[in-house]
Amino acid sequence: MLIIHAHLHTMAGADIADGYLRTEGNQIAELGGMPVEPKPGEEVIDAQGAGLYPGFVDAHTHLGMWEDGLTFEGDDGNEETDPVTPQLRAIDAINPVDRCFQEALHAGVTTVVTGPGSANAIGGQMAAVKTYGSCIDHMIVKAPFAIKMALGENPKSVYHGKNQAPSTRMSTAALIREQLYKAKRYQGELERAEKDEDFDMPEFDMKCEALLPALRREIQVHFHAHRADDIFTAVRIAKEFQLDYVVVHGTEAHLIAGGLVETGTRVLSGPFLCDRSKPELRNQTPSTPGILSGAGVPTAIITDHPVIPIQYLPVCAGLAVREGMDYEEALRAITINPAKICGLDHRLGSLEVGKDADLVLFDQDPLTIAAKPKMVIAGGKLV
Structure with missing residues (x-):
């Protein structure tokens, strides 16, 4: 052609x-x-x-995980029975014939990152996929692409209602740390068993296995974090375990832009074309991506589909321009920036x-x- x-x-x-x-x-x-x-x-x-x-890139969605026009039958994004589920794979839940894939494609959104929601402290494995095709196995750009972790209100709210941990931010962070330490110990035992024939292999642990690529920095960790304090908790945990991390949402990131520059934090900004539906969003503003990019924070714009229907990704970028973001930088925020932040710029953006x-x-x-x-x-x- x-x-x-x-x-x-x-x-x-x-x-x-x-x-x-x-x-x-x-x-x-x-x-x-x-x-x-x-x-x-x-x-x-x-x-x-x-x-x-x-083709436009949306680096944080739940496309195909919450199907359009369905309730429980099509809701496959949150396994609310265990707050730590790194072994869950998005590709086992994505329905690629959900009509929202076509709506994405018709709007020029050709690649998305999709995966579990934020009910769990560790939600599972996200996937980077194309929006064209009928079999998810043929649409994969990278899977697993990232481990989803969540801080703040959502894990608290879900498990407080079940009268189990986590019901505080401290507990959420502790559960994440505990599982990462278990995976680190598991990794050490595997490595020792490979080198020492007298040392037995550890019993297979699917949760730890799922976290090994993150500990090796082969895949990213995407932290759901809205509030400024939650963002810094994400940074703290990531530094502690030397993770290749990205902050998703970053609703209050504009309040701490200088600190994010110092820590080298990357932010997937959004959604901001929606209401302030919970206390964590009280400081939500569409000026956030412009403030971040202007300060030097690597920034992309996301829809968090279905929170904002994915076909409105370029509209979100236009709103960011209206609120002060440089026009070319807004274009980059839905093309090359998400590709770079996600380590997929050798193919996309x-x-x-x-x-x-x-x-x-x-x-x-x-x-x-x-x-x-x-x-x-x-x-x-x-x-």
């Missing part, structure tokens, strides 16, 4: 005002300024000056040779509520 006369918003340097982009298979093969000569038999699309962007051919074409500003993609190309195919 060859797209000609497009304004390439590369997210990898300067834009190309009158450019072309060629795909081969499911990857970007070539791009540059016009003119270009089509190859024999190549499908040619004339963009007529429209803007071509990398920008128009560069060798990256996935996930592309979206707009003939107007994509961050306005009136904008709708003129064309979406996913995996090198016009969808």
Whole structure:
């Protein structure tokens, strides 16, 4: 496929005002300024000056975990029977034929991170997936991608009602630490058994096994944290166990931006196109991502779908611009920034040779509520 006369918003340097982009298979093969000569038999699309962007990336959703239009039958995001469940895998719950995948794709959102909710101190294994396909095994970008952990109100509220721990922030943090220490000890016993034939292998522990990739920094830990104190608890635990961590939501992160710069903390900001539905959200403001990015905190914008329907991801970025975020930085916050924060920028987030051919074409500003993609190309195919 060859797209000609497009304004390439590369997210990898300067834009190309009158450019072309060629795909081969499911990857970007070539791009540059016009003119270009089509190859024999190549499908040619004339963009007529429209803007071509990398497919949008939403780095925190529960897409396919809470199905659209269903209640209990389609609610598979929270296992509220045990506050520590790192062994649970999102890919075993995601329904890729939920119509919200199509709504995401039609809005130009081609990659998402999805997974468990925040009822548990440790909720399970998140997955980075494409929004196109019918079998989740064929849609995976990386799984497991991250371990979901949660601080603050949600674990407290769920288990206080069951008259069991955690019912305080202290208990939530202690449960996380306890399981990480168990996994660390399990890791040491495995390593010793491999080196010493006289030392028995430890009894298989599925919870500890699930945490080993996080302890080895092979996958990330995503901390659900709204309040400033919860954010710093996440940082404290992550530093203690040398985790590759990201703060999700960061509702009060704008109040502590300087501290987050000092600790090198990355934030997935949102949702903020919604009401302040609980006490933790009392300081919610759509100015947060702009304040964070302006201070130098690596920042992406998220919907937390279904809290905000995923097709409104670019609208959220537009709202952030209205509230002070630099326009180009807002575009980056739904393309290259989430890709970089999630360690997936070798495949996603920008128009560069060798990256996935996930592309979206707009003939107007994509961050306005009136904008709708003129064309979406996913995996090198016009969808």
